[in-house]
Amino acid sequence: MILYIAEKPSLGRAIADVLPKPHKKGDGHIMAANGDCVSWCIGHLLEQAEPDSYDAAYKSWKFEHLPIIPEKWKMKAKPKTRSQLTVLRGLVKKATQLVNAGDPDREGQLLVDEVISHLGVKGEKLNNTQRLLISDLNPQAVKRALGQMRSNREFIPLSTSALARSRADWLYGLNMTRAYTLQGRKVGYQGVLSVGRVQTPLLGLVVRRDEEIANFVSKSFYEVQANLNTEKNEAFRAKWQPSEACQPYMDEEGRVLSKGLAQNVVDRISDKPAQVTQVIAKDKQQNAPLPYSLSSLQIDAAKRYGMSAKEVLDTCQTLYERHKLITYPRSDSRYLPAEQFSQAPQVIGAVLSGAGELVENSDKPDPKIKSKAWNDSKVDAHHAIIPTEKRVNLSSLSAWERQIYLQVARQYLAQFYPPYLYSETEVHVLIEGGHFKTKAKQERAQGWKQLFTRNNTANTNSASTGKEDDDESQQKLPALKKGQSLHSGAGELIEKQTQPAKHFTDATLLGAMTGINRYVTDPEIRKILKDTDGLGTEATRAGIIELLFKRTFLSRQGKTIIATEVGRGLINSLPLSATTPDMTALWESNLDAISRKEAKYQSFMTPLIDSLSHLITQAGSQLPTALQGVKAPKSSFKKRRFTKKKSKS
Secondary structure (H helix, E strand, O other): OEEEEEOOHHHHHHHHOOOOOOOEEEOOEEEOOOOOEEEEOOOOOEEEOOHHHOOHHHHOOOHHHOOOOOOOOOEEEOHHHHHHHHHHHHHHHHOOEEEEEOOOOHHHHHHHHHHHHHOOOOHHHHHOOEEOOOOOOOHHHHHHHHOOOEEHHHHHHHHHHHHHHHHHHHHHHHHHHHHHHHHHHHOOOOOOOOOOOOHHHHHHHHHHHHHHHHOOOOOEEEEEEEEEEOOOOOEEEEEEOOOHHHHHHEOOOOOEOOHHHHHHHHHHHOOEEEEEEEEEEEEEEEOOOOOEOHHHHHHHHHHHHOOOHHHHHHHHHHHHHOOOOEOOOOOOOOOEOHHHHHHHHHHHHHHHHHOHHHHOOOOOOOOOOOOOOEOHHHOOOOOOEOEOOOOOOHHHOOHHHHHHHHHHHHHHHHHHOOOEEEEEEEEEEEEOOEEEEEEEEEEEEOHHHHHHOHHHHHHHOHHHHOOOOOHHHHOOOOOOOOOOEEEEOOOEEEEEEOOOOOOEOHHHHHHHHHOHHHHOOOHHHHHHOOOOOOOOOOOOHHHHHHHHHHOOOEEEEOOEEEEOHHHHHHHOOOOHHHHOOHHHHHHHHHHHHHHOOOOOHHHHHHHHHHHHHHHHHHHHHOOOHHHOOOOOOOOOOOHHHHHHOOOOO
């Protein structure tokens, strides 16, 4: 008997649907006519054991116990799903062949692997276990996946990475939370101070941004604009480029702070001859934006519709599991396997038959065009989120489901359009010894951008369609050539004010998590990180953000996210290394390296434990005075609850 172990019942039913019928439904499983069986987990059936499972003394929170580091890790069955684990125990014993059908990501890999390990599977049965990767719950896609199974052993690094992440979150969260909760009581704070490997550096980003805004002092800076005319009285504008001699009057960002200096330039260039010194004209093209990963979809949906990360994830899960209209959503990939290109005509047909509005007043997508999205070297367990071959009925979807489906579908259709073509011209002008510059952009062919021009999509979907054009590039330039004489009319002095950074929103906070290297302060760590390295995973980021709200460390003011008094007090009580993303980002990079077979489990855990021991020592040596006088919110969860669950980071 082949036993397929799915991550959840919906996936199990999708597998059973393509197995020989008639089916016999049993307790927690479905038996096919050929004797094969499908069963499932219900999320994690196992969880990390509580500290008192290692030593009864750990039931009480005492500083002298810290850090608590298990010598041999223990897992225990979750009480609510213990019966399903019992079902699997019996089926695993009967099976001659096991198939891991967890979701196609690290968490899905570990979720089934840990059950197989807990049930004592060894030897040949373990070595022969297969891996079934399903990203689309429609029957034709499941059948294809069944024909492409791989050895589960290939995915050991993925499972090891997820295991290391889980244990790290338990170690860090449990020990740091106990340490700072105990210290907090000494200064009168009576709530639980939850500290996490990922959540706390994320909270630190918000607190520092809030403080930066609160302490910001605006200052004036000045620009000079030349109003130029050709001999044919064709007008255009150019901006002054300060020389090195102006450096003493400029800030670190190159802005002129001296009004007198800028006014002097205005006076010098008014009603004076000018000359074109350089004309640089280039034909350029912009390829279609890649299909969505979960984070990129969450960022776009937050900008366009004001949806939170969790709302997007929940909507995606419904579109995937209930409606079967999109592929597996918890993906960090924006690429597609090359073999999937052959299914493009069917997918395009399904989209256009139910959501033809996407191509109204546009050219039709050409399924022969193959964008750079199809790249096997950038696809592992899962691929980008795309529509399935199932025809959509938009009227059957909720407002959010409709919006998210159309976003995913539009991004997919863009792969079948030619590049956006434009010309960019940069002109340099000399006026009375001063250098001025302007640029202009002229569209030559819309290409894929025609899909993003309706309903202001091009302006509201900048994460997908590229940077929005600035005002200067919007002007149309006359035909100009090097050496051409011009006339400079009245110069303009433009006074502007420096602006503080903006408070975080769902979109920008997610953007920070997915490109954390921008916020890392240690230059040596930043060198190691890639632009795409982030905090948390696609599957956990929404939950981490929501957890900070649930624990009353963050609050919302409209679309703005700000830290609460408790959140600020916690961050200002912790050592800097626990509140900045530097070490956490490096650990995340190492976890990713484990999944790619480029690093070992121990090379991640050893430095983490060393850092944790140092942090606990620091916690004991100083009191969290920033929390003195701060009242714990009524919703602060009980100590007992935290000691039970450490899966969130």
